[in-house]
Amino acid sequence: MKISREDVLRVAELAYLDLSEAEMETYRKQLDDILEYAGKLNELDTHSVEPMAQVLKDDQNADATLREDLVVPCAVADDILEQAPDPEPPYFRVPKIIER
Amino acid sequence: MTISWTIDGVREALAAKKVSARELAGEFYKRIEARNAELNAFLTLSPERAYAQAERVDAMAATGKPLPPLAGVPVAIKDVISTRGIRTTCGSKILEKYVPPYDATAVERLEKAGAVILGKTNCDEFAMGSSNENSAYGPVRNPEATDHVPGGSSGGSAAAVAAGLAVAALGTDTGGSIRQPGAFCGVPAMMGSYGRVSRYGLIAFASSLDRIGPFARNVKDIASVLQIISGRDPQDSTSTTAPVPDYRAETEKPVKGLRIGVPKEYFGAGMDEGVRKKVEAGIELFKKLGCKLLDIHMPHTDYAIATYYIIATAEASSNLARYDGVRYGLRVEGDSLLSMYRKTRGAGFGAEVKRRIMLGTYVLSAGYYDAYYLKGQKVRALIAQDFRDAFTKVDAIVTPTSPVPAFRLGERTADPMQMYLADIYTVTGSLAGVPGISVPCGKVCGKLPVGLQLFGPAFGEARVLQLAHAFEGAGGADL
Secondary structure (H helix, E strand, O other), X not given: OOOOHHHHHHHHHHOOOOOOHHHHHHHHHHHHHHHHHHHHXXXXXXXXXXXXXXXXXXXXXXXXXXXXXXXXXXXXXXXXXXXXXXXXXXXXXXXXXXXX | OOOOOOHXXXXXHHHOOOOOHHHHHHHHHHHHHHHHHHHOOEEEEOHHHHHHHHHHHHHHHHOOOOOOOOOOOEEEEEOOXXXXXEOOOOOOHHHOOOOOOOOOHXXXXXXXXXXXXXXXXXXXXXXXXXXXXXXXXXXXXXXXXXXXXXXXXXXXXXXXXXXXOOOEEEEEEOXXXXXXXXXXXXXXXXXXXXXXXXXXXXXXXXXXXXXXXEEEOOHHHHHHHHHHHEOOOOOOOOXXXXXXXXXXXXXXXXXXXXXXXXXXXXXXXOOOHHHHHHHHHHHHHHHHOOOEEEEXXXXXXXXXXXXXXXXXXXXXXXXXHHOOOOOXXXXXXXXXXXXXXXXXXXXXOOHHHHHHHHHXXXXXXXXXXXXXXXXXHHHHHHHHHHHHHHOOOOOEEEEEOOOOOOOEOOOOOOOHXXXXXXXXXXXXXXXXXXXXXXXXXXXXXXXEEEEEEEEOOOOOHHHHHHHHHHHHHOOHHHO
C-alpha cells in the first residue's frame, strides 16, 4: 500500500478540496491502485533521458523569444466582472482574510 | 426524409438556391428538438446567434458574390470551448452559469468562414473521461446504439454529427477525446499536431496535451474544417507559424506506394476480437490501394497509460486551481477564505475531476515529484522518440483507435483504472504531439462502429488526411 489516509488528507489540503469520509476512503484505494500501476515506469532506465517539458521545438515555436511588451486595451473587463460570484466593480470581493 | 448534409452539399445547395442558410439552420434545430431529449448531445442551444449568422450568409448569397468556405454550415461546439454570450459549462456544476466574455479563436474562425453555430455539446466534466458518463448534466447516448456510450470526452460532438444534428463539430483531444468518440459513433474525427490549432479560449485541462479538432461526416469535410481553424494565432503562444497546406487538395493525392507502419504493440492482448478482425481487414484494404505495409516496433507503447495519467493529472491539478469561487463560477460560502475555497471546490467538482486533481497534486508534491512527474516526462520523451524513429521508415502508422467498441452505459464506471487502460492506443500520439485521425472501419455485433487510427509525423496532417480519404473512398466504413 503506497497511499495512507494521512496522504489523502495532506493532498486534499494541498488541493483545497473538501472531501467526505466516504470520498477519502474511495480515493485512497483508487490512488493506491493507479500509483501501483504507475510504478511500472521504474522498469525503464531513464538516467540519460532529458525530460520532455515542451512539445514544440524552438524552431516550431514563434514565441520561443519574448514578444514586445505592448499595452493593448481590454474591452471585456465589465463582462468579466459580471461573471464573478461577488463583484464590486472594478474589484472581485472575497471573504475577509485579515483580522484586525 | 433526412438528408445527410455535408459541407460540400451545403455549399452546392446554397449556390443553387435550393435552400437558404436560415432554412437549413431551422431544419437542424428541428432535428435537435426531435432527438436531443434522448441523446443529450447538446447542453445549450444558441438560435439567436445561429439565425443572425444564417441571415448574414443569405444576404451575402443574394448579392451573388462567392461565399466563404463554410457558409451556412451548421456546426456544434464542445462545451469546453469558449463562446461569447453562450453558456459554457465544461460539463461541470462549477461553471453551470458561466457565460464567456469572448470567443475561442477556433470558434471565431469558423464563424468568419460562414459557419452557423447551433449550440454547445455535452462532454465529460472538464474533458476528463472516455465515456461521457462524467458529465454533470447526464451521459450522452450513442446514436448507433442508444443503450451504449458515445465515447468521450467529446461524446456530444461525436453523437451530434453521427445523428445528423450538426454537419460538423469541434471537439478537444487530450488523450483520445476526439478520436475515441469518433470511433464509437462511426464518424471521422481528427486531432492535428500539437501547435496546429490555436487553443485560445479552450478551457484548459492539460496544457501540454490539449488540442482542438473536428468531427465531420467524411474526411473531405474534416479537411475543410481543419483548414479554417489551423494556423498561427498571436493569442496562443503554442500555436505555430508552420505553413498550413491546402488540406482539401492534399486529400485527393494518390496513396499508391506510401509506406504504412503496423506496430505490433498495438495488436496485443486485451483487444476485442471483432475489433481486431475489422482493423486487420482495414490494413488489407490499404494493401489493395497500393500502400506498402511494414511491421514496426514502438517499444515504449506499454508505458504510455502510466505516463499519460501522471502528466495529464499533474497539469490538470494546476489548471483547475483557478476554480476558487472568486472570479467566476460557483461559490459556496465558508467562514474563512480557505474554507470558501474548499467548500466551493468540494461541491463544484464531480468525482472524476476530484480524483484527477488528487492524483495530480500527489505526483507534483514534495518528495514525489521526481519519482512520478519527472519520471513521466522522461518516459514521454522515449515515447515521442518511438514516433520519430518510426517516421524515418514509414509515412504513417495504422492502429485500432480503441481496443473495444462502444460499451453499455454504466458498464465500466465502477473501476477508473479499467477505464484508463482502454485509452492505450490514443494516448501515445497525444504524448508525442503528432496528428491522428480515426476513420470508420466497419461495425461489430451488427451495429457498433469500429475506428481505424492513422498517425502522421508532426505537421504531417496532409498525409494522414490523404490516406484516410483513400480508405474511406475504397469502402473502409463498410468493411
